[in-house]
Amino acid sequence: MGNETLLEDRRDFIFVKQEGCSGKGLRCDSNSVSGSVSQRACVYCGARVVLNPITDAVHIVHGPIGCASYTWDIRGSLSSGSDLYRNSFSTDLQEKDVIFGGEKRLEAALEEVIEKKHPRLIFVYATCIVGVIGDDVEAVCKRMAAKHKLRIIPVQSPGFSGNKATGYKLACDAIMELIAPHKAKKQLKQPGLNILGDFNLAGELWMVKNYLKQMEIPVIAGITGDSSYDTLLQAPVATLNVVQCAGSSTYLAKRMEEELGIPYIKVSFYGMEDTMNSLLRIAEELNNAEARKRAMFLVDRETRKLEEFLKVYRPRLKGKKAAIYVGGGFKAISLIRQFRSLGMETVLVGTQTGKKEEYEIITELVDETAVVLDDANPAELERFIKEKGAHILVGGVKERPLAYKLGLAFCDHNHERKHPLCGFDGVVNFTKEIDQSINHPVWSYLKEADL
Amino acid sequence: MLDYTRKEAYERSALRVNPAKTCQPVGAMYAALGVHECMPHSHGSQGCCAFHRMFLTRHFKDPAMASSSSFTEGASVFGGGTNLKTASKNIFDIYQPRIIAVHTTCLSETIGDDLNALIQWIDIPEGKYMVHTNTPSYKGSHITGFSNMVASFISYLSLPAAKKEAKLVLLPGFVNPGDMRELKRIAEAMQVSYTMLPDTSGVMDSPMTGKFELFPKGGTRVEEIINLGSAALALALGRAASEAPAETLSKKCNVPYKILPQPIGIGRTDEYILALQSFSKNEVPYVFEEERGQLVDILMDIHPYTYNKKVAIFGDPDTVLGLAEFALEMGMIPKYLLTGTPGEAFEREAKELFVKFGVRGCSAKAAGDLYELHQWIKQEGVDLLIGGTHGKYIARAEDIPFVRAGFPIIDRYVHSYMPLVGYKGGMRLAEFICNALMDRQDRDAAEEDFEMVM
Numbered sequence: 001m002g003n004e005t006l007l008e009d010r011r012d013f014i015f016v017k018q019e020g021c022s023g024k025g026l027r028c029d030s031n032s033v034s035g036s037v038s039q040r041a042c043v044y045c046g047a048r049v050v051l052n053p054i055t056d057a058v059h060i061v062h063g064p065i066g067c068a069s070y071t072w073d074i075r076g077s078l079s080s081g082s083d084l085y086r087n088s089f090s091t092d093l094q095e096k097d098v099i100f101g102g103e104k105r106l107e108a109a110l111e112e113v114i115e116k117k118h119p120r121l122i123f124v125y126a127t128c129i130v131g132v133i134g135d136d137v138e139a140v141c142k143r144m145a146a147k148h149k150l151r152i153i154p155v156q157s158p159g160f161s162g163n164k165a166t167g168y169k170l171a172c173d174a175i176m177e178l179i180a181p182h183k184a185k186k187q188l189k190q191p192g193l194n195i196l197g198d199f200n201l202a203g204e205l206w207m208v209k210n211y212l213k214q215m216e217i218p219v220i221a222g223i224t225g226d227s228s229y230d231t232l233l234q235a236p237v238a239t240l241n242v243v244q245c246a247g248s249s250t251y252l253a254k255r256m257e258e259e260l261g262i263p264y265i266k267v268s269f270y271g272m273e274d275t276m277n278s279l280l281r282i283a284e285e286l287n288n289a290e291a292r293k294r295a296m297f298l299v300d301r302e303t304r305k306l307e308e309f310l311k312v313y314r315p316r317l318k319g320k321k322a323a324i325y326v327g328g329g330f331k332a333i334s335l336i337r338q339f340r341s342l343g344m345e346t347v348l349v350g351t352q353t354g355k356k357e358e359y360e361i362i363t364e365l366v367d368e369t370a371v372v373l374d375d376a377n378p379a380e381l382e383r384f385i386k387e388k389g390a391h392i393l394v395g396g397v398k399e400r401p402l403a404y405k406l407g408l409a410f411c412d413h414n415h416e417r418k419h420p421l422c423g424f425d426g427v428v429n430f431t432k433e434i435d436q437s438i439n440h441p442v443w444s445y446l447k448e449a450d451l
Numbered sequence: 452m453l454d455y456t457r458k459e460a461y462e463r464s465a466l467r468v469n470p471a472k473t474c475q476p477v478g479a480m481y482a483a484l485g486v487h488e489c490m491p492h493s494h495g496s497q498g499c500c501a502f503h504r505m506f507l508t509r510h511f512k513d514p515a516m517a518s519s520s521s522f523t524e525g526a527s528v529f530g531g532g533t534n535l536k537t538a539s540k541n542i543f544d545i546y547q548p549r550i551i552a553v554h555t556t557c558l559s560e561t562i563g564d565d566l567n568a569l570i571q572w573i574d575i576p577e578g579k580y581m582v583h584t585n586t587p588s589y590k591g592s593h594i595t596g597f598s599n600m601v602a603s604f605i606s607y608l609s610l611p612a613a614k615k616e617a618k619l620v621l622l623p624g625f626v627n628p629g630d631m632r633e634l635k636r637i638a639e640a641m642q643v644s645y646t647m648l649p650d651t652s653g654v655m656d657s658p659m660t661g662k663f664e665l666f667p668k669g670g671t672r673v674e675e676i677i678n679l680g681s682a683a684l685a686l687a688l689g690r691a692a693s694e695a696p697a698e699t700l701s702k703k704c705n706v707p708y709k710i711l712p713q714p715i716g717i718g719r720t721d722e723y724i725l726a727l728q729s730f731s732k733n734e735v736p737y738v739f740e741e742e743r744g745q746l747v748d749i750l751m752d753i754h755p756y757t758y759n760k761k762v763a764i765f766g767d768p769d770t771v772l773g774l775a776e777f778a779l780e781m782g783m784i785p786k787y788l789l790t791g792t793p794g795e796a797f798e799r800e801a802k803e804l805f806v807k808f809g810v811r812g813c814s815a816k817a818a819g820d821l822y823e824l825h826q827w828i829k830q831e832g833v834d835l836l837i838g839g840t841h842g843k844y845i846a847r848a849e850d851i852p853f854v855r856a857g858f859p860i861i862d863r864y865v866h867s868y869m870p871l872v873g874y875k876g877g878m879r880l881a882e883f884i885c886n887a888l889m890d891r892q893d894r895d896a897a898e899e900d901f902e903m904v905m
Contacts, residue, residue, distance in 0.1 A: 034521045034534040035492075035541030042498020064557045064588035065467065065791075066474030070502040072841070086844075087455055087822075092467035093589050098561055108465035116457060128496055128558040129589075132527065159496030160522040160558060378514065379545065382663050397505050401514040407661040446661045 037377045040352055042159030044127050046167020049075060050248050051123055051155070051174060053199045053224040054232065056082035058119040061090040062106050062137060063127030067159075068092070076415045077199045078206075080226055089113060093129070103135050110144045110152065121229040122152045123174065128159045151229075153177055164327075165247065165353045172252035175223060175232070176259070183260050184237040191286065192218035194238045196253055196264070197245030200225030201415060204422040208244075208269055211279060211423060214298050215291040223252070236260050240285055242267045242278070247328030247353050269422040270334035271430075272306055272341060275299075302424035313431050314343050320438055323348035323390035325376060325399055326413055329358025335394060335413065336365045342431060347388035350376040378402055392438050407446045409437035454848035456822055458829040468822035469841065471765050472791025475586035475596025477503040478625065479554035480517050482600035485631075485649025487670030488549035490542055491517040494531055494564065494583075495556025509861040511628075511655040516665055518542050518551075522558060531559050532569045539573050539581060546665060549673055550580040554600060557588035580673060582607035592792040593858075594691050594767050597625045601649060601696040604676050611704040612681035619645040619730055620682045620706060622696055624689035624713055624769050625858065626872065628656035628669075633870035634688070634714070634723075640736050641727040646675045646682065648696070656868050680704030686726055689713040689769030690796055714872045715773030715880070716780050717746060723873075742874035749878055750781055753885045758782040760888060765789040765824055765838040766857030768797040768817065770871070774837055774856060775801065777880060779808040786813055786833050793818040821845065835887060852887035856880065 048071050052059060061068040068090030079085070091109045093102050110122065126137045137154045145152040153174045157167055198205045205225035212219055221227055221235040241264035243253045253264035265285050267278035276299045283292035322339045324332050329351045336346045349362050350373035363372055371384045385393065385406060393403040396414030403410040411433050413421060419429045476493060480503045483491035493500035500519035507515035520534040535553070542551055553566060566583040575581050584603035586596040601622065621638060623631050631652045638645050653669020685700055685708035687693035697708035714723035728735055760783045764774050768790045775785040788801050794817050801815030825845045836846050837854045840862045846853035860866050870876035889905060896902070
């Protein structure tokens, strides 16, 4: 749109490396400015995305229909067991409920779903208006749980009560509420680990589990990828937590450390470098020399295969410029490294929920002239993409059409990813996808035709 | 594996399972995108705006631009007036739209924000506009929200005119840009002077230019909306989406209106063309005789494959009724018709259709959900399912051929560029339906029955 002005209130959310930092660091982790075309999601969204992959739970949205419609099976989290979570349940609150309260409707909805589906675990998400109309969701859940002898966990997630990160925290609290009563005695501890913050998108958790299997390290629970009521209750017996999506699950890891005595480490399985480091780190943390050896063997085998593969692709990608706009800062960091390994340069980095310390790492990693943005809006993305001459944008659903409109290649690194992007196989998929998008013939038709 | 539906019917009074509707604001956002240089604005939590933009983007595969008041705890206690004021300033300063179209959300409605008063309090730059509509998510559906937004554009902007012109207002209803283009093509060929409101063609199906336009070329101009009052007649296509705006225009500017069904299929397209003809008094050009004849020719060719096939159709009321009538024209039996949008008119009009074509044992339900539709199908099966993407689980569980039509379609491409309406849309639908049935026949054929010529 050729608009050179930036929203004045947004200045602090933008950081151009070359200009240096004004000392306050990048402002992040706060709400969008009113009137901004923000990409930012809400508290409910954050809570739902973390809890959704609990496959045999009934997830009931208590509120008007929209929030249930927009989150009906859109996550791409795969299940090896139940598919109950892929249905959409809600109380579809009507005007009379808004006037007289929705508790009765919630109670009736719970009765109906319990009678017909016999779940052992129900999450009730209270959306924007539930608190405003004065429903005591907690009391209803408690009463119904006692009556039917199952776990019903309320998630108080009105959209206005913070941002997506607040929702992550609420989801972590809900998980703690579920598992804390099952704290394991010392003698029951098992030499296995939980994987936190992996939602098994496109089956990624299964790939990580497969590597760990080759290292002979048992995985007790994925939290919450491909999890169930039973596997989650097992989680407290683990001796280590590894945290993959740091944005959503570090808080949970901290709580599990304090309350269940399980230490944690942060890992990333995106890209060769991070995958290798993470596997070795896990073996070291478990003090397991055998596992370390097996990991070395595995890494060696896979990286050799990959080097052959990358030899074909590097010349096709060398010198291309990437723009990154993703949810968490940790993922952005992995992506920058991954692009570097392909001989590509990252010229723009933005996140929705990145933390201060993550932005510090990001600014260290990128080139002098790169731009770093927090909660960017389309106008800013457009401006900097153009200014920096990016060839490809990595983002989520809302960025895809924007990239295409700018005539830019695109890779979905979010819920609509088409195949696993983590681990060594993920490097293959990621590289092929980047290549196929950047080098596709369609971009050549963009040049103005002589019509 | 995805099949959790129980066959036997049981009473459900409080639990909504697998909805066939969504909330009002997303409809309002879509309607506002059909006004040129308009920024749709969501007055609520930031998540609403993000969800709605995502939902529209998934269907249209085009960016849906909209801004949010970004409510915080404070706003939800003290009201969102300040947020709206800040938002208005920011939007006009930075994005420079001609008009901001505010829609409310369940939150701003419940805390009682009075948008009429709030907008009075806002400084709107010279030559710019701000309108609003009330879209409480706990009433109606996205169709209601669409209808409300269109009505509000009219009640805010349209001015009564002393002198009527030989001009028509076309209210297309909640349809794709591809449909709007087809409706306009027909009106133009009929040499009718018209204004369409809203018109998302050129916005949500805008061409690739290598340049991102915040406000693409398409959309009804503000001046055109202001001048709607001088039109001699309004055609409201589809009762559910277009009756309210037509009624508003009639009351405010004394423009008479005629409600027509969404013109899907032969009879309904005939009605549309005849309505245009009776307005313009121009002869119907040969091109439509030709297209109609082609469509009839096609239906004759394929009739052995479509006759007496039972079909279940779900989606938005106006579209479902249109698809049902076309199915009847194809000799099919619209066994189950279901919409998530509440409203008695749907069931009444469906029953009139069943009577008109003399079919028995068909049922229609408004305010239903896909779980219930699935239960019906389990009780008595159908040969074909027609609806948006969310029907794919039923189609898979019951192994029924599935034709995607309506909103939203988030797992296929191209659909939003192409029409369902008009004779051309009928040909396209006939091809979809016949291909789905015949592909199934081929798939299921025993080796010895597998035919080269069909």
